[in-house]
Amino acid sequence: MAEQNLSIFCDLNFVKSAGLFSDLHEISKRFKIITDFYFSFLKKLDYLPPKAVISDHFGYYDFTDVNGYNRTVNEVFRNLNHKSIVFRDVLPVQVRYTDKDNMHLVVGLCRIENIKKSFLHIVDLCLPKDEIKNIPSEVTYVKEILDEYVHHEKQTLRAFIEAKGFNYNLFQRHCKICFGDSFYSFWLKAKMIEAVEDIVFTTMSLKQVAFKNKFLDYQNMYKAFIRHGVGLTTIPRLANL
Numbered sequence: 001m002a003e004q005n006l007s008i009f010c011d012l013n014f015v016k017s018a019g020l021f022s023d024l025h026e027i028s029k030r031f032k033i034i035t036d037f038y039f040s041f042l043k044k045l046d047y048l049p050p051k052a053v054i055s056d057h058f059g060y061y062d063f064t065d066v067n068g069y070n071r072t073v074n075e076v077f078r079n080l081n082h083k084s085i086v087f088r089d090v091l092p093v094q095v096r097y098t099d100k101d102n103m104h105l106v107v108g109l110c111r112i113e114n115i116k117k118s119f120l121h122i123v124d125l126c127l128p129k130d131e132i133k134n135i136p137s138e139v140t141y142v143k144e145i146l147d148e149y150v151h152h153e154k155q156t157l158r159a160f161i162e163a164k165g166f167n168y169n170l171f172q173r174h175c176k177i178c179f180g181d182s183f184y185s186f187w188l189k190a191k192m193i194e195a196v197e198d199i200v201f202t203t204m205s206l207k208q209v210a211f212k213n214k215f216l217d218y219q220n221m222y223k224a225f226i227r228h229g230v231g232l233t234t235i236p237r238l239a240n241l
Contacts, residue, residue: 002105003092010090010109012239014238030238036054037200045228050131053125054124055123056124057122058122063117075104076095090111091110093106093122102126105125105127140178145171191214194213199232201239203240206222
C-alpha cells in the first residue's frame with residue numbers, strides 16, 4: 001500500500017508542478033499531511049500497535065556521505081540507485097530495516113539536485129519487535145479466505161465458509177488469532193483503507209467511492225468511518241489540488 005500510494009503521490013499534478021519550480025516546501029507540507037493522516041487512521045483501526053511511532057527527516061543531504069547521518073537516512077542512501085535517477089524529478093523512496101529492538105518502514109520522497117546534493121522528506125514508521133506477535137501457521141489460511149470472499153460477497157459468510165469445508169465458529173476463532181479481530185470487522189477495515197486511497201488520490205465523489213468499494217451506499221460508508229472516529233471530510237483530497 002505504501003509503495004503504491006507513494007507512486008501515485010509523485011504523479012499528482014501539483015507535485016510535478018511544484019517539483020518543476022523547485023517548490024519543495026509545498027510538496028513536503030502536503031506529504032506530511034498525508035503521512036500524519038494515514039498514521040492516525042491506521043492507529044484508529046488498530047492496524048498499528050500502541051507503541052508504534054513515526055518520525056520525519058527532511059532537508060538537503062549530501063548522499064555521497066553514506067555514513068554521515070542517522071541510521072534511517074543512511075539506509076535510504078544505501079538503497080538508492082543513483083544511476084537510474086533523473087535529476088530534479090520527485091521520486092518515491094521505500095526502505096525496510098531492523099535494529100536491535102525495532103522494525104522500520106521508511107517511506108518518502110527524494111529529489112536529486114546534482115551529483116552530490118539531494119532533498120529528502122522521509123517518514124520512519126518504527127514498530128517495536130516486542131509488539132509484533134507470531135501467528136501460528138495453522139490459522140493463516142484465513143488470509144486466503146479473506147481474499148476469496150471479496151469475490152463472493154453476495155453469499156453469506158457462514159454459507160461461504162461451510163461450503164469451503166470449515167467449521168464456522170472455529171473459523172471465527174482463528175480470525176481472532178490471525179487478525180486480532182472478527183472476520184467481518186477486519187474485512188470492513190480493509191474496505192475502508194481502499195476507500196481512503198480513492199478519496200485521497202482521485203477526484204471521485206464520495207458516493208462513487210462507496211460504490212466502487214462495495215459499501216451498500218454512501219451512508220453505510222459514512223457510518224463505518226464515524227464508528228472508528230474518522231470523519232470523511234477530514235480525509236485529505238490531494239487529487240483536487
